[in-house]
Amino acid sequence: MEEKSIAGVNITLNExxxxxxxxxxxxxxxxxxxxxxxxxxxxxxxxxxxxLREQFLAGESLSIRKVGNAGIVNIKxxxxxxxxxxxxxxxxxxxIPKPASCV
Amino acid sequence: xxKLLILGGGTAGTMMANKFRKVMDREEWEITIVDKHRTHYYxxxxxxxxxxxxxxxxxxxxxxxxxxxxxxxxxxDIDRIEGExxxxxxxxxxxxxxxxxxxxxxxxxxxxxxxxxxxxxxxKKIFDFYTIExxxxxxxxFKDWQGGKLVMAISEIPYKCPVxxxxxxxxxxxxxxxxxxxxxxxxxxxxPMSGAFTKPIATKMLSELLKEKNINVVPDFYIEKIDNEKxxxxxxxxxxxxxxxxxxxxxxxxxxxxxxxxxxxxxxxxPTDKETLQSKKFENIFVIGDAADIPTSKAGSVAHFAGEIxxxxxxxxxxxxxxxxxxxxxxxxxxxxGFGKGALIDFNYDxxxxxxxxxxxxxxxxxxxxxxxxxxxxxIMFRWIYWHILLKGKEMPIEADMTFAGKRVPYKQ
Numbered sequence: 001m002e003e004k005s006i007a008g009v010n011i012t013l014n015e016x017x018x019x020x021x022x023x024x025x026x027x028x029x030x031x032x033x034x035x036x037x038x039x040x041x042x043x044x045x046x047x048x049x050x051x052l053r054e055q056f057l058a059g060e061s062l063s064i065r066k067v068g069n070a071g072i073v074n075i076k077x078x079x080x081x082x083x084x085x086x087x088x089x090x091x092x093x094x095x096i097p098k099p100a101s102c103v
Numbered sequence: 104x105x106k107l108l109i110l111g112g113g114t115a116g117t118m119m120a121n122k123f124r125k126v127m128d129r130e131e132w133e134i135t136i137v138d139k140h141r142t143h144y145y146x147x148x149x150x151x152x153x154x155x156x157x158x159x160x161x162x163x164x165x166x167x168x169x170x171x172x173x174x175x176x177x178x179x180d181i182d183r184i185e186g187e188x189x190x191x192x193x194x195x196x197x198x199x200x201x202x203x204x205x206x207x208x209x210x211x212x213x214x215x216x217x218x219x220x221x222x223x224x225x226x227k228k229i230f231d232f233y234t235i236e237x238x239x240x241x242x243x244x245f246k247d248w249q250g251g252k253l254v255m256a257i258s259e260i261p262y263k264c265p266v267x268x269x270x271x272x273x274x275x276x277x278x279x280x281x282x283x284x285x286x287x288x289x290x291x292x293x294x295p296m297s298g299a300f301t302k303p304i305a306t307k308m309l310s311e312l313l314k315e316k317n318i319n320v321v322p323d324f325y326i327e328k329i330d331n332e333k334x335x336x337x338x339x340x341x342x343x344x345x346x347x348x349x350x351x352x353x354x355x356x357x358x359x360x361x362x363x364x365x366x367x368x369x370x371x372x373x374p375t376d377k378e379t380l381q382s383k384k385f386e387n388i389f390v391i392g393d394a395a396d397i398p399t400s401k402a403g404s405v406a407h408f409a410g411e412i413x414x415x416x417x418x419x420x421x422x423x424x425x426x427x428x429x430x431x432x433x434x435x436x437x438x439x440x441g442f443g444k445g446a447l448i449d450f451n452y453d454x455x456x457x458x459x460x461x462x463x464x465x466x467x468x469x470x471x472x473x474x475x476x477x478x479x480x481x482x483i484m485f486r487w488i489y490w491h492i493l494l495k496g497k498e499m500p501i502e503a504d505m506t507f508a509g510k511r512v513p514y515k516q
Contacts, residue, residue, distance in 0.1 A: 079340045
């Protein structure tokens, strides 16, 4: 656990850098975390991020395939928006927990 | 007569038929089970077929041998479930009414979901071992193979028996070593997960084991397509892994019948309460085994443990009581690691696989997250247990809930 000020907000992060409380998130926080991942957020990015937050807050589990089928971007575009581990990175930027892959 | 209907006569459905027929009054309850196939496959045995350890006859028996007397058995395809009317439509128009429905239609492999997979090299240089046909074809291929790049790839999560690909590469290492051509075979495990397994302590143990065996792990690789011409698998972020022979776990999906019934979630798995095992849509429908979308392994052990919970809850529902039994996601998997050894993992929704002993704390005989000969014998014995005890719904000496007794939490590094 780590306390950090991001975009002027006091944020609690876990060991892997994910927000522990999704309520601490706002768009400026997202932009700053995205820069750590070397991503500059566009409107398309925010559409994905908002979808992820909606799904998470509704208690739904997430997978790359599911995001790719949501009608915002296809999987290929998702990889282009969030290169190298799209779901892990987008979840971190969206302020939700790292997706658990349950096998 | 009240009617209990079970769709699917695989591991989970067969166990349920046996359990309920024992306790439900025959004057009061009619039990019917529907399946399209007459053959029961011992799916954990498929893994051994490519290496000539088991053959076809070791893994098949007639389904009918395992259904109890007093249960109606119908061999038919299912068109759809109409949950609002408590009725199931079979192919050909026959209707089956139910008071309670158990869906146990499992998961199937879908090579058609990955572009290029079902094409020229399929069953020539690309194989799966999740079907009897694929496992036998791979066995025939390996007999004459002189070596090259052997790639074991996982297409999508979730898939049946999450440890099977790890076991496959370990057994391949054993097989080609004994054949004297291990130095000519380059073995890789390609996975969309970030490591050999999902949970950290087990991943660490398994990664070390694979490294010892000179098996290369390619993590975070999400397959977009198969390039038949170049003989390579291609990821969505345009990485490529070339192969001389590819063994693949195709995308796993629930039955298309689930989709036709309007019950499908992601990949046609059924949205199911992970604790009560009741369908999220209909109170008189319960879901067991691979067909459910609960966040645990798709494995026979899970179906077994979940079966005890579903059994209690369905009886609760029949009596109008609250569904008090809660499933904890318990899974228990033997992992064949080659050269007569095996490892064992035991875990649930909240607890990752930990080291220790099983099932008796401090005694075992099985070692958790340890590579031992005894664990291998456990796996071999399990085939007998499966046919004679598990499918028949008899008591096993293992609790449905996972226990912490005998487990150790290693210090964080």
